[in-house]
Amino acid sequence: MTTTSQNEPNTGPRRINFRPSASTAIVAAAGSVLVLLVFLAIFADWIAPYDPLRQNLIKAMQGPSAAHWLGTDDLGRDVLSRLIFGCRIAVLAAAEATSIAVLLGVPLGLFIGYRGGWWDWVVMRVVEAVVSIPGIMVAIVIIAILGAGLHRAMIALGILFSTSFLRLARGVVLAEREEVYVRSARVIGASDRRILLRHIFPNIAPPLVVQVTLTVGAVLLAEAGLSFIGLGVQPPDASWGTMLNSAAAYMDLNWFLAVPPGIAIILTVLSVNLLGDVIRDSIGRGVAVGVDPGKPAERFVPAIAATGAESPAPPPLADEVLRVEGLQVLVSGRDGHEVPVITDLSFGISRGETLGLVGESGSGKTITGLSILGLIGAGGRTTHGSIVLNGRDLRRLTPKQLEEVRGNEVAMVFQDPTTSLNPAFTVGSQIAEVLRTKQGLSGKQAWSRVVELIDRVGIPRPEERARAYPHELSGGMAQRIAIARALSCNPSLLIADEPTTALDVTVQQEILDLFRDLQGEFGMAILFVTHDLAVAADISDRISVMYAGEMVEMAEVDALFARPRHPYTRGLLSAMPHASSRNPPLPTIRGNVPRPGSWPSGCRFSNRCDFATAACERPIPLVGTDRLVRCIRAPELELKAAS
Amino acid sequence: MFRLVAQRLLALVPLLFIVSVLAFSFTSLLPSDPVDLILGDTGTQEQHEMLRERMGLNEPLVVRYFQWLGKAVQGDLGTSFFNSVSVTDAVLLRLPVTLSLTAISALIAIVVGIAAGVAAALHPRSWIDRLATVGATFGQAVPNFWFGLILVAVFAVNLRWFPATGFTPISVSPWDWLRSVTLPSLALGLSSSAAIARQVRSAMVGVLQQDYIRAARAQGLSSRRVILRHALTNAMVPVVAVLSFQITVLLGGALIVEQVFAINGLGTLAIAAVRQQDIPMLQGLVLVMVGLVVLVQLATDLLYGLLNPKARPT
């Protein structure tokens, strides 16, 4: 579901998992309810305190008592005993209807899936027709043919529910047949049939199990409903539905009669459904994911978390639009503990300037952009530092004020233009919406401005394109639209998060040119986030290199490329593909960026650094004046490199 | 839009044809001889033959089917076996009752389901989310007719806020109509609310992670606007797909819930028809219900196209 290709730490709610303990508890509870049910069904004759049909009219409709734990019904029969015998009918009903559904649906589904052609067409049309009639009505019609009664009603339900098994089996056959034929190069023979069969059985089992649990729950509810309206189990036999039927007649006199059978139905169906959910989840996981990659590693030592004041703040720039100082961001991991993803981050950008924020996946560069906007999401928060935009600390603003700032003073362009535009609305209307709500333009004014903007970002026939939906535009064009929207309120800061990564190389260049052009015209500051040093070099005035949540080096673009000072920067540069070479870059830095929470306690690069010494074992500050670097060995390494 | 409707309608023709064949052949499988049913044991052999002739039962099944279909297409679904009441009239008379229930319960299911689903999705893992999730799980396990009984016990018998039974046509008194359908619709709508809430929640959780939601927020659009316009519009796409199924379920559920509230709707008619083996009535009921389901599917298809531009024909 997630579309951010960056493998950033979990910044928001991805998926709600039952914690293992909760799911075990549910399985245990639901399982024991069902075991109890089957137990009662089998041993009803021994367990029930009374004969379920034995009436005592003198003791009719009594409340719960020591003799009758759940009281007596309208004929003085023991409610508890009837409830226990009701278990038997429930189990019988569920087993009967579900088996019929499986035995009828699966073979027929396999057959038509295998046979195809007319058989398939006709059966599927009939299934469609049956499915388009409300289920209860189908059951009622079948009961009209067969007659009322438990077994006949269950045959009716079996036929009804066989449609879903039929479709399931057919679907599996079609999918597998495709695969087998592809693999065996479309040679049809007896061996293929065997292969087909061999493939079908393992593949049909998991969905079949899931479908069975769904069906059992539905059968129980349907049986109760049919018995309730008098078409299922016939009185005086005790089924939960018939018990409710007679309870309904005496609602005015003794409403309690409706409670025990109702609770029995709910508990049973609930248990079946919950168990089904768990089975579905586990089967789903088993098939789709394999090993859970989100296993938490050892926890980050929090001693470093609060080290914001460690590095001196860089000197203010002239005409500074944004100034970030000592920023720290934490996100909560899967186990609920918070881990830092950005620490001790300080930088500034001035008007008309482009700062490139470069780093590998997981370095925290995208989070930096989002934290400026206050959009880290529910799982994360900024804990230290300040983000001053046009003289105001954004961290001190109320959510309302921040909303005001977004769009007007700062805007963002995202990596994938096709997903950052809402697929449900025309692109023009999405820009117009911003203009109307942020700038108070009328619908008409907004629209003409939209056309202007679209024209300005270099899209031909802007009138027409404004009415297009995102999926009707090419990636490059969509990114132009996203840029137009971001600039619609003339923000003083534009954050561009990998805006060209998802685009073709030729289009990339055009978009970069567009940024430059627009900056020339609008004069905004740009924070350009990218993993691609070449792009950064192309567009940026200065470059800041991020590694494992902190800045390791910052310099004017030429200086950085000419003389990288941090070992990591150096590694990045040497891994850069040569403009003329088509070969992929050689990985010259061993290992991977450590995940948040498992950063080394000293220099975070120390486990990959070829120059690491014992001194690198403690936190390293970011030092320097015109250019900054976070490496205690930088001066000596530079000398070495120069020599 | 017109083309879409026309296309869909055309696609329905084979479906309706098959349903009509099913309805006709299924009900012709009924074990009892309609002539016996009508005459009872009193009729003479002569009377049997006469009636048989008059009802066209001596014709081959296929001929009878096309005769029946020909009339059905013109809105004549035949006459009940048990009195001179026309099936079309009987069904049309009860239709508003069942439709009222289905429509109000669908409304309840949609409103409650979306509200609960959105609330849960906005605050994942909060108590609201837990409450909604647990509520939805329970809601799907509660039989609608039992819930109806409990509602009657509480709100009709004890509190006397609503009538326990009966149905007031909207033409008689809109207020009494609303009062008479409230409890049955609540009873009916519960499990669909739960199903829709689950669907909305998972769709919303998915949509809220989408880039365009973050992008909309980055543009400074208010949370309200982002959630209600940008997120919900997209989250509704999968929800609409289950909606038509849920409305079919509601229509079926109405047949049972009617019995709890002694409401004279299609359910009462259907149960009476089963007990009497009133074949023309059953055939008519099946056809009308399929007709309704088809209309609902058509409506949801159109809604789907409206919400999801990619699904529109170009």
Place this chain on the structure above:
Amino acid sequence: MKKWITTSGVIAALALGLAGSPASAQGSGTFKYAEQVKLITMDPQKQSGSGVPFLRPAYESLFEKGPDGENVPLLATEYTVDGLDVTIKLREGVSFSNGEPFNAEAAAANINRGVEIGIVEGLKTVESAKAIDEYTLGIKLKEIDPAIITTLCYTGGMMIAPSAMADPALDRNPVGTGPYVHSKDESREGEVQVYVPNPTYWDKDMIGLARYEVWEIPDDTARLNALKTGQIDAGNWLSNPQAAIIDKSPDLKLIRNNGGLNYHVIISDREGTVVPAFADPMVRKAMALAIDRDAFNQAIQFGLAVKSFQPYGKGDWAYDPALEGVYEYNVEKARELMAQSKFPDGFTFDMPSIPIYQPRLEALAGFFNEIGITMNIVPVEPGTLARRSRTTDFPATNLVWNTVTDPKFLALRYIYEDAAYNPFKAKPSEALLALAQEGLTSVETDVRAPIYHKMAAQLADEAFLIFVTNAPILIGVSDDTAENPTVRYRYGEDSINLRGLKAND
């Protein structure tokens, strides 16, 4: 009767005088009655069992029952019975609501149609009818029938317009001479039948309403709610919890009308065609003994009924106190009988049920279960129980017998080989047959009573009719209806006499 009419006339005159409005034949206001059974047909000659309230507004019979059960002429004026010849003088100046004149020709056509259709059991004794002169109807009987005039008080005497008889949709388009006519447009099938004043009615002063409605509310609770909320003014109930609630409610009244509903089990298959055990009188007696009638009355009928061992109720001329308690509950004796019978291990049979009898049958099933007999309860559509009971679909059935019905109908329903509820054509015993014939020889109740005492004793001995309880006819009414002086309940019937009925204020 005459006296009553005078009184009511005075009251009506007073009421009109006080209102100060000119007398109008149109009547004013609406009266709403609720019927517990569903409408099956409005064709009186095809009607069986309950549902008469749907017919009474539009159809009038030749005679009706007076307050004490006497036969009072309505569309007739006088009659003579002479052996097999019945001569009836008809009222002149009456026409059907479609304009056709009511005369002996029309009346004869009605009687003959009723005889031909053969559903109205009282007409089984009729050979044929003919017009003697314009307003004199002659009926020729097959056999002596002391109850022929009583028959003509009910559906057997209801007069349908001759041209309407050909209408295949007569079951929904009644055309009679009654004070009201059926309004098809305003009626809603399965919900309410609406009647409006008959502009051609022969006794316009007796039209007191602008509109009469009969609601079809089979659900007891729904009907009770309708009465509570004023949606209906009156309705009929069986002895069930809802009737008990009405009895206890301060603002509602439960009218115990004369006539009783005697609930009984009928062993139709008493020769054992389908269920061999039923041929054994010991089994049938055991079943009769296994029923705890007091408990049944308390639990199922909320004490509104009395236990019953014979077809008649206390106060009826045929009632025999000596039969009280012949099958007093004695489960040991019942088990003993079963053990002695040829079916000591019990047996199973099917019993048709409609929702209102469901609890009764479940209770009976419980009693029978005690002596090893399994009774399967098979639901049939409400309103079809009587019809299904006349078929061989079920080896036994359960019905109510109205205790005001003439005892000769016992024979017509249950005893004769071609009796209505003898679908298996069981041959009656000599003793029963003789008593049934003997009961017809006189019209004098003093002469007939001892004969029917013997017949009841014989029936008890043969035990193919197992009487359970006898409950009065119960009509639940609102306080306003209870205080309405124009409301007269029909003798032994669950309906209100519409002649002269005015709306509650």
